[in-house]
Amino acid sequence: MRFRLTDDQRALRDGVRGLLARRFDGAALRTAADAPGLDRSLWRELGAAGFFALRLPERDGGVGLGLPETVLAFEEAGRVLLPGPLVATHLAAGKVAGAAGGETVVTAVLGGLVEWLAEADVVQGDAEGAVPLRSVDPLTPVHRVPRVPRVPRRVAETAGVPVSPAAPDGADGADAVTGDGAVTGVDPVAMLLTAAEQLGTAGRTCELAVQHARTREQFGRPIGAFQAVKHLCAGMLVRTEVARAAVYAAAVTAEPADIAAARLLADEAAVRGTRDCLQVHGGMGFTWESEVHLHLKRAWVRARRCGADTESEELLAADLLA
Structure with a gap:
């Protein structure tokens, strides 16, 4: 490839x-x-x-x-x-x-x-009863839509309620894993494009951390000269490039399992990367003038979209078992 x-x-x-x-x-x-x-x-x-x-x-x-x-x-x-x-x-x-x-x-x-x-x-979709949330990201207003819990299989069978054979006991119908390894209600393209946005944040915050480490001085030396900071920046770069390879590969294959793996890696690269970038910046990263905290907050919000860690892990597990 x-x-x-x-x-x-x-x-x-x-x-x-x-x-x-x-x-x-x-x-x-x-x-x-x-x-x-x-x-x-x-x-x-x-x-x-x-x-x-x-x-x-x-x-x-x-x-x-x-x-x-x-x-x-x-x-x-x-x-x-x-x-x-x-x-x-x-x-x-x-x-x-x-x-x-x-x-x-x-x-x-x-x-x-x-x-x-x-x-x-x-x-698109049923947004009836949606309630506003206090979003951590000031750039992304969010509403939560109440979900109707699926009746557990054993209770439904006792009551004579038809039950889909693909839905596991107690699973939420919106994210249930089917027998062929697909997650119902989750658009794989939406998962992948969210992963691509997370990848963009991971790459940008890696650049911001390296730029700050080169210019910010402490004890008469750039902070990038200290081993602890070097390790943080190196870890950010590794996670970003691993996620990049996975996201690009999933875009070529368009396989649900590849997309799920890419989403997991991209979420990790974005969330952990922005946290490490914030640590490199120190107190400056928390200030309103810095964009670092905005990247972290957006990464948190994106990580809650469809296909987040639980759904992607279930999809990968179903694919391995199949």
């Missing part, structure tokens, strides 16, 4: 990075954190650039690319903490009018949570 990007893929990645650097730089990030809200003009510009229609066939007005190219674009979005229901709107392109061009903002219920509910024009 070839992991080397083609010239076209590198051009796409550089183009998306350039667009985001121009329209959502560090100053825009802090402005969005101070006054949360969805920038509709930026959303439409993303749509005009083809961000949401990357996998839509050209005959339907899309770009006609594949999952690997889409992963590269979402990785760049994760690097800059681009706010908004990116995954849900991308998945709705070609299905919901206006989603591909950015005129319509689409959100979806993913793993019992729905992001940007108040800002969305269309909600």
